Amino acid sequence: MPLHVAIIMDGNGRWARxxxxxxxxxxxxxxxxxxxxxxxxxxxGVSHLTIYAFSTENWKRSTEEVLGLMTLFSRYIEREAEGLNAEGVRMRFIGDRAPLDGRLRRLMDGIEARTCGNDRLNLTVAINYGGRNELMRAARKLAEAAAQGVLTPEAITEETLAAALDTADLPDPDLVIRTSGETRISNYLLWQSAYAEYEFTGTLWPDFSPAELGTILDRFALRDRRFGAVKA
Structure with a gap:
């Protein structure tokens, strides 16, 4: 079974329409x-779950929808903080926080601190996240370190780049699921999902059930993952 599942939660708007x-x-x-x-x-059997809540491209949506989503994120954190902590869920966020509302950032910081000791499930929420933006920010960190003489260009490896990403302390996803019938990855975990397995389901996210997730996990268990190698 996959230890880390990443989900592109798509189809909320169509479900409502x-x-x-x-x-x-x-x-x-x-x-x-x-x-x-x-x-x-x-x-x-899933110990890490990463969900795509708001992408760097989602700012292009209507002001009403963007503000509504930001309010929804804040309310979710406020309402679920106690329950998540009681259930042993560690919650953290990836993405560029700078453009987010100050109150939302404080709530994010607060629930991260409150749940940091939990290990039953690692829940990571991608807010204002984009794979290209993350790689750009990581490259900028490494360039600044090189400019300061802390790091030489020759010392930049896959490992040092991975350590500069938002997901530095998380395992790479084993399985990426996208709901709603779309078959693209939409700038999600571009580096981390290099060897992930993919599942695309026509189910809209509000209808995606734990039972369907279990069925997808069962199919994953039957896959032969070779990571570029050939079995003897």
Whole structure:
């Protein structure tokens, strides 16, 4: 079974539109689905779950939707902090926090500190995250270190680059799942998912159940992962 599952939670807007409801209703229902998936992961053998909540490209959406999402993130943290901590979930965030609202950043810092000792499930939420943006920020860190004489260009390896990423203390994902029927990775964990297995499901995120996750994990268990090698 995969230890680390990463999910592109897609389809909230379409789920709501299909019912004649505003997109934000779909996002709220999607947040409820997150709770169910988080609760199911430890029993399914998943120790790390990373979810794509808001990309660097999502700022292009309407002001109403962006503000609604930011409010939803804040409310989720406030309402779920106690429950997540009680269930042994460690919550952390990846992405560029600088453009985010100060209150949201404080809530993010607070729940990270509150849950840092938990290890039943490592929940990572990608907010204002983009794989290219992450690689750019990592390259900038290494360039600054080189300019200061702390690091020589020859000392830059795959390991030093990985250590400069937002996910430096996380294992690479074994499995990446995208819901809603789209078959692209949308700038998600570009470096980390180099050898991940992929699953694309037509299910819209608000309808994605723990049972479907379990079925996908069972299929993953049957895959032959060689990481570029050939069996003798």
């Amino acid at each position: 299909n019912r004649g409801w505003p997109r934000l209703v779909g996002h709220r229902r999607g947040a409820e689905r997150v709770k169910q998936i988080v609760k199911a992961c430890p029993d399914l």
